[in-house]
Amino acid sequence: MHVPDGFLDAPTSIATGVVAAAGIGLALRGARRELDDRTAPMVGLVAAFVFAAQMVNFPVGAGTSGHLLGGALAAVLVGPWSAVLCLSTVLLVQALLMADGGITALGTNVTLMGIVGVGAGYLVFVAVRAVLPRRPAMVVPAAAVGAFVSVPAAAAVFTLLFAVGGQASVGIGDVAVAMLGWHTVIGLGEAAVTALVVSAVVATRPDLVHGARPLLAASTLEIRRPGAPAGAEVAG
Amino acid sequence: MGAGHGRPGGGLTLHHAGASRVHRAPAHLKVLALLAFMLLVVAIPGDAGWAPEAYGVAAALVVATVLVARVPLLFVLRRMVVEIPFVVFALLVPFVAHGPRTTLPVLGLEVSAPGLAEAGHLLATGTIGVAAALTLAATTTARDLLAGLARLRVPALLLEIMGFMLRYAEVVTGEWSRMLVALRSRGCEPRSPRHWPALGRALGALFVRSYERGERVHLAMLSRGYVGARPAREGAP
Structure with a gap:
């Protein structure tokens, strides 16, 4: 759910707007390093993919359904800088052309879902990947843990913002319990979907998974001739 | 399948074609106007005595803009469903907020008095925000919006x-x-x-x-x- 207008007071909204602008600025530079002149079409297409993936609803019980946020998923698939740009672009388009998320809350939404969601998801992913065996298949559990943490992490930062600039006299403890409890459940769904998608991509095109690149053994071209003993390689 | 190729955003965005003054206004001015307007609405103190009148004026401004743009009101109303999850939250606030309790005249429920005022503030700003953003979306094509954002020095x-x-x-x-x-x-x-x-x-x-x-x-x-x-x-x- 996107933060709407009037939820946080104006100073908090402006402060998160500055954070969001700085984060996007850094991400633009980082993505240029990752992708060079491929940045615009590649990030644009992956943003379109995130946009489509967010339309996939999955039931979370009690008649409500949640959808993928995709921060951790995008970070694992295309790298953290590009993922920040993807999520921010999707949020910008949703706020300006689809009235989803208030325009004064745009900075808050980009900070929460674009920067905190992607950042926390990717950092946890890298940490978990470092302790697991160095095999491409281990990207899947690492991505799941990253996705699981990314959702409550964004909710925790929202709770902090609410404590600073909230526009309702709801006890901050109540907000924290409700936000973290609910988003832990959503995080489980996020983790399941992220793991399924990442495992599908790792199985078919592991070279496309940014988070799996350090684990891929350098593969050499191998020409096998029918009739030759198995494993016999032809030089050149 | 090629429907989206020609017009960026094609059928996904909420554009409602037209040639009104609002449609023709430069997109960067519309974005700035929306931002300034919403900052003002958000800054209305919810507990002030004149707050209901201020929200009324803001809502009337949005409705007037929609009418000038010749966008059917129903077109905007139907797309306000994006607000529903947030409305549910706002309706819960009076029940969980702190402060002196007050009794609702109709249902006889005990709710928090400041929470009730805040729920009204949240609902008013949220609703005005969605309606105003819908007006921008309905009157601005994706291409105009991109050109307008370029004028606003977006990278x-x-x-x-x-x-x-x-x-x-x-x-x-x-x-x-x-x-x-x-x-x-x-x-x-x-x-x-x-x-x-x-x-x-x-x-x-x-x-x-x-x-x-x-x-x-x-x-x-x-x-x-x-x-x-x-x-x-x-x-x-």
């Missing part, structure tokens, strides 16, 4: 990414809906958790297809002389 690379996203969002979502039709025709029920693995594989395939499409688009751009920045479109500001 060119970010705008180029936005342009690509809008241009291909409909292609990618169209591809996804065709994949869903294929899944359903094989007996998959996407809403059931039992079929999540199939859904996950399909989404993975959608990512690979989107990524590869991005690579093809990039190569096509290179073959047409792309050197890292899109040339200015003829006739565009």
Whole structure:
């Protein structure tokens, strides 16, 4: 759910707007390093993919359904800088052309879902990947843990913002319990979907998974001739 | 399937074609006006005695803009459903907020008095925000919006990414809906958790297809002389 207008007071909204602008600025530079002149079409297409993936609803019980946020998923698939740009672009388009998320809350939404969601998801992913065996298949559990943490992490930062600039006299403890409890459940769904998608991509095109690149053994071209003993390689 | 190619954003955005004064106004002014207007609305102190009148004036301004733009009110109203989850939250606030209790005249329920005022404030700003943003979306094409944002000094690379996203969002979502039709025709029920693995594989395939499409688009751009920045479109500001 996107933060709407009037939820946080104006100073908090402006402060998160500055954070969001700085984060996007850094991400633009980082993505240029990752992708060079491929940045615009590649990030644009992956943003379109995130946009489509967010339309996939999955039931979370009690008649409500949640959808993928995709921060951790995008970070694992295309790298953290590009993922920040993807999520921010999707949020910008949703706020300006689809009235989803208030325009004064745009900075808050980009900070929460674009920067905190992607950042926390990717950092946890890298940490978990470092302790697991160095095999491409281990990207899947690492991505799941990253996705699981990314959702409550964004909710925790929202709770902090609410404590600073909230526009309702709801006890901050109540907000924290409700936000973290609910988003832990959503995080489980996020983790399941992220793991399924990442495992599908790792199985078919592991070279496309940014988070799996350090684990891929350098593969050499191998020409096998029918009739030759198995494993016999032809030089050149 | 090519519907989205010509018009960035095509049928996904909420544009309502027209030639009114609001439609023709420069997009950067509309975005700035929306931002300034919403900052003012958010700054209305919810507990002030004149707050209801201020919200009334703001709402009347939005309705007036919609009328001047000749966008049917029903068009805007129908799309305000995006607000529903937030309305549910606002309605809960009086029950969980602190402060002196007060009794609702109609239902006889005990609720928090400041919570009631805050719920009103949240509902008013949220509703005005959604209606105002819908007015911008209904009267501005994606292309005009991108040109307007360029005037507001939004980084060119970010705008180029936005342009690509809008241009291909409909292609990618169209591809996804065709994949869903294929899944359903094989007996998959996407809403059931039992079929999540199939859904996950399909989404993975959608990512690979989107990524590869991005690579093809990039190569096509290179073959047409792309050197890292899109040339200015003829006739565009």
